[in-house]
Amino acid sequence: MNKVVIIGVGLIGGSFAKGIKRLHPEAFIIGFDKNEEHLTEALDIGLINEKGSSENLKEADMVFVTIPVDVLVTELPKILDVINDDCVVIDAGSTKSLLCQSVTNHKKRRNYLSCHPIAGTEFSGPSAAFDGLYEGKTNIICEVEKTAFKLQEKALDLFRELGMRIRYMNPEAHDKHIAYVSHLSHISSFMLGKTVIEEEQNERDIFDMAGSGFESTVRLAKSSPEMWTPIFEQNKENVVKSLEEYIKNLESFKAMMEKGDFEGIYDQMNNTNRIKQILKGIPITKTLN
Amino acid sequence: MNKVVIIGVGLIGGSFAKGIKRLHPEAFIIGFDKNEEHLTEALDIGLINEKGSSENLKEADMVFVTIPVDVLVTELPKILDVINDDCVVIDAGSTKSLLCQSVTNHKKRRNYLSCHPIAGTEFSGPSAAFDGLYEGKTNIICEVEKTAFKLQEKALDLFRELGMRIRYMNPEAHDKHIAYVSHLSHISSFMLGKTVIEEEQNERDIFDMAGSGFESTVRLAKSSPEMWTPIFEQNKENVVKSLEEYIKNLESFKAMMEKGDFEGIYDQMNNTNRIKQILKGIPITKTLN
Structure with missing residues (x-):
C-alpha cells in the first residue's frame, strides 16, 4: 500500500x-x-x-x-x-x-x-x-x-x-435491517430530544433533573443532520416501516397505561430485558465519553 | 452518625x-x-x-x-x-x-x-x-x-x-418534569428494544449489525421492571402526557418522510442538535461500561 x-x-x-x-x-x-x-x-x-x-x-x-x-x-x-x-x-x-x-x-x-x-x-x-x-x-x-x-x-x-x-x-437486506438497528435509534433519540426541549420552553431548569439515563438515550440526537438527512431519504421505505412499528408499540404501551394494565407493562419490560444478553454481543466503542 | x-x-x-x-x-x-x-x-x-x-x-x-x-x-x-x-x-x-x-x-x-x-x-x-x-x-x-x-x-x-x-x-412539579427527562427515556428505550427484537424474530443475525449507537439508545431497556412498573403507575398522568407528545413528534417526522420533506427533517435534526450544549451541563456516571 x-x-x-x-x-x-x-x-x-x-x-x-x-x-x-x-x-x-x-x-x-x-x-x-x-x-x-x-x-x-x-x-x-x-x-x-x-x-x-x-x-x-x-x-x-x-x-x-x-x-x-x-x-x-x-x-x-x-x-x-x-x-x-x-x-x-x-x-x-x-x-x-x-x-x-x-x-x-x-x-x-x-x-x-x-x-x-x-x-x-x-x-x-x-x-x-x-x-x-x-x-x-x-x-x-x-x-x-x-x-x-x-x-x-x-x-x-x-x-x-x-x-x-x-x-x-446483499444491499437490500442491509438497508432493511439497518433501518431497525441504526436508523430508527437515531430518530427515536432525535424525537426524544425534541420533545424534552419543547417541554423546557415552558418549564425552565428541567435539564437540571436529567441524569445519565437521559444522556445515553438522547446521545444520538447530537448527530450531524448533513450526514443523516440523505440516509433517511435513501432508505425512506424501510425507515418509515420501522418507524410505524415503533409508534405502534408506543401507542400500545400508552393504551395499557391508560387502562391501568400494569401487569401487561411489567411483562413487556420483562420480555424486553432480553436485550441484556443481546447487547453483550455488541462491540462497544470504549472511548466515547 | x-x-x-x-x-x-x-x-x-x-x-x-x-x-x-x-x-x-x-x-x-x-x-x-x-x-x-x-x-x-x-x-x-x-x-x-x-x-x-x-x-x-x-x-x-x-x-x-x-x-x-x-x-x-x-x-x-x-x-x-x-x-x-x-x-x-x-x-x-x-x-x-x-x-x-x-x-x-x-x-x-x-x-x-x-x-x-x-x-x-x-x-x-x-x-x-x-x-x-x-x-x-x-x-x-x-x-x-x-x-x-x-x-x-x-x-x-x-x-x-x-x-x-x-x-x-414541590412534589407535583418534580413528577411533571421527571416524566420528560427520565420516565419517557425509559419507555422510548424499552419500546425501541421491543421493536428491534420483534424484527429479529423474522430476520436472524440482525444484532450483528448493531453498533454502539443502538447500544446507547437501548441501554435503559435493561432496567428492572420491578422498579419501573410502579413508577409508571404512580406517575401515570404525566407519563401519558409526555408519551403523547413524543408520539406526536414521531408521527410528524414520519409524515415529513412520507411526503419527502427532507428539508423539514434536516431542520428538525439541526434544531435538536442544541441538545449538545444542554448535555454538557449533565453530570455523567463515568463507570457505566
Whole structure:
C-alpha cells in the first residue's frame, strides 16, 4: 500500500487514515474534502500527508470515499472513471441499495468494494477521528462477488489488520435491517430530544433533573443532520416501516397505561430485558465519553 | 452518625452505604431487604455490618428507604411509626407526589426528608452499588419546609460530603418534569428494544449489525421492571402526557418522510442538535461500561 486517497477527512475517513498510518508507516495519505477548513485541519493534525489534486486519484492504490450518502451516489461513478485498474475504491455509506445500483453498469465496477463499517460516534470532523475506532467492529460488505478478487483481498487484509470482523450481505437486506438497528435509534433519540426541549420552553431548569439515563438515550440526537438527512431519504421505505412499528408499540404501551394494565407493562419490560444478553454481543466503542 | 439503617440494599441504598463507610468509618450500618439472598450478599461484600432486626429501627440515627415506589408508599408510614425523634428518614423514590401525600398527616412527618437523587445505572442489586455514584449528581428535595431543621441539616451535610448538588422543588412539579427527562427515556428505550427484537424474530443475525449507537439508545431497556412498573403507575398522568407528545413528534417526522420533506427533517435534526450544549451541563456516571 503506497498511495492512499481519503475523500472526506472526517471521523470515518480520518480514523481509517490513523489506522493505516500505524499499520503501514510507509503509506502516503492524500486527503480531499469540500470543507477547506477540515482539510487544513486534517493536514495540521497529521491525519494526511498532503492535500489532494486531480492528478492524485489516478495514482492511488486505495481510495476511501467517506462522504454523506447523497454526494456518494453522484461522486462514486466519477471517481471510478479516473482511477487506475489496480486501485480499490471503498466506501462506508450507511445505505447500500441506491449506491450499488448507481455503479452496477460502470465499466470499473470491479474496482469498487461496497462497505458499511458499523462504527462511529456522535461526533464528526477530522478532530473526531481516532485510531482504534474499527477495532472489533463489524464491516458489512455488499455484492462482494462484483469486486475483482485481488482487490477484495487487498481491502480485506487491511480490514483484518484493523481488527474488523466481516459480514457479507446483499444491499437490500442491509438497508432493511439497518433501518431497525441504526436508523430508527437515531430518530427515536432525535424525537426524544425534541420533545424534552419543547417541554423546557415552558418549564425552565428541567435539564437540571436529567441524569445519565437521559444522556445515553438522547446521545444520538447530537448527530450531524448533513450526514443523516440523505440516509433517511435513501432508505425512506424501510425507515418509515420501522418507524410505524415503533409508534405502534408506543401507542400500545400508552393504551395499557391508560387502562391501568400494569401487569401487561411489567411483562413487556420483562420480555424486553432480553436485550441484556443481546447487547453483550455488541462491540462497544470504549472511548466515547 | 452512629447507627445507619438501609432498607433495600440494592444499587441506590448500597451506594449510600459505601459512601457513608468511606466518610464515616465509625458508622454502623444495618441492612434490611425482603430478598434474603441480596441481604446476605450485602453482608458478604461488606456493604453492611449487620442484618437488621425489628429492634434496630428504634435506635437508628438515619434511615434510608431505597425500595420500589409501590412498597415505599405503604412502608414509609410504618417506618416513621417506630423511629425515634432524632432520626431522619430519607427515601430516593423517582415519584414524589403520592409518597408525600401518604405521610402528610403523619405525626412524625418532620422526621422525613423527601429526596430523589438523580443517579443510577441500568444495573441493580447489592453488587451494582459503588462509591462515587452520587458524586456531582443532583438531589431533588421536596417539601423541605416540612422536615425538622436539625434533621435537614444532618442529611444535607451528608449529601454535601457525597458531592451532591441540591435542588428544591414541590412534589407535583418534580413528577411533571421527571416524566420528560427520565420516565419517557425509559419507555422510548424499552419500546425501541421491543421493536428491534420483534424484527429479529423474522430476520436472524440482525444484532450483528448493531453498533454502539443502538447500544446507547437501548441501554435503559435493561432496567428492572420491578422498579419501573410502579413508577409508571404512580406517575401515570404525566407519563401519558409526555408519551403523547413524543408520539406526536414521531408521527410528524414520519409524515415529513412520507411526503419527502427532507428539508423539514434536516431542520428538525439541526434544531435538536442544541441538545449538545444542554448535555454538557449533565453530570455523567463515568463507570457505566
